[in-house]
Structures are given as structure tokens and as C-alpha cells.
Amino acid sequence: MLKAFRIISFIEGLSLIALFFIAMPAKHLFDMDMVAIAGPVHGVLWLAFLPMLEMVSRKEAWSKSTWNYALITSVLPFGCFFLENRFRNNSLQPNGTA
Numbered sequence: 001m002l003k004a005f006r007i008i009s010f011i012e013g014l015s016l017i018a019l020f021f022i023a024m025p026a027k028h029l030f031d032m033d034m035v036a037i038a039g040p041v042h043g044v045l046w047l048a049f050l051p052m053l054e055m056v057s058r059k060e061a062w063s064k065s066t067w068n069y070a071l072i073t074s075v076l077p078f079g080c081f082f083l084e085n086r087f088r089n090n091s092l093q094p095n096g097t098a
Contacts, residue, residue: 005056006087009070012049013080015042020077049074 015038023038053074057067069086073079 001052001056001059005052006084008045008049008052009074009083010080012042012045012074013078013083015045016075016080017077018042046074 019035019038019042023034026032026034053067053070056062057070062070070083073083076082
């Protein structure tokens, strides 16, 4: 389940980057409404991310600060890279700090 969470987290983060840095500028600079596609895609991915965050955090016995860190990185552009870095460095500890 952790591997699936890491994948959805990364894809959700990339969709946020695409929304902010490709779709929104295209809409406002070139009058191309890519937000109509990228916005709902990102929304569905984020709505999939939330229950997975809850399930994985319970299974892995994450502390509240770790859970909060994962949630905050999901709403920040490029936050998915920080979260993935924590996974790769094994610094998301059970019942510890993020």
C-alpha cells in the first residue's frame, strides 16, 4: 500500500505543477482553457490522495506531524519532491517526527 501511496502522491504533485505552471498560464496568456482539463484531473487525484494518506498513515503508524507534513506537501507546488525525498531517505518514521 505504501508503494501505491508514493505513486499517487507523486502523480498528484505533478498534476498540481501542471495546473499551476502550464494550464493556468496557457489560459491567461494564450487564451487556451487547459484548466478545464487539468483542474478536474488534479482534483480527482487529490481526492484519491486523501484517503490513501489516512490508510497508509494508520498502517505505518505515522505521527500527526508526519501526517501533517504529507498533507502540506500535497498542496504546495513541488511538495511531492520533498515528500518523495523523505521516503527515499527513510525519514518518515512511525510515531516520530517528520
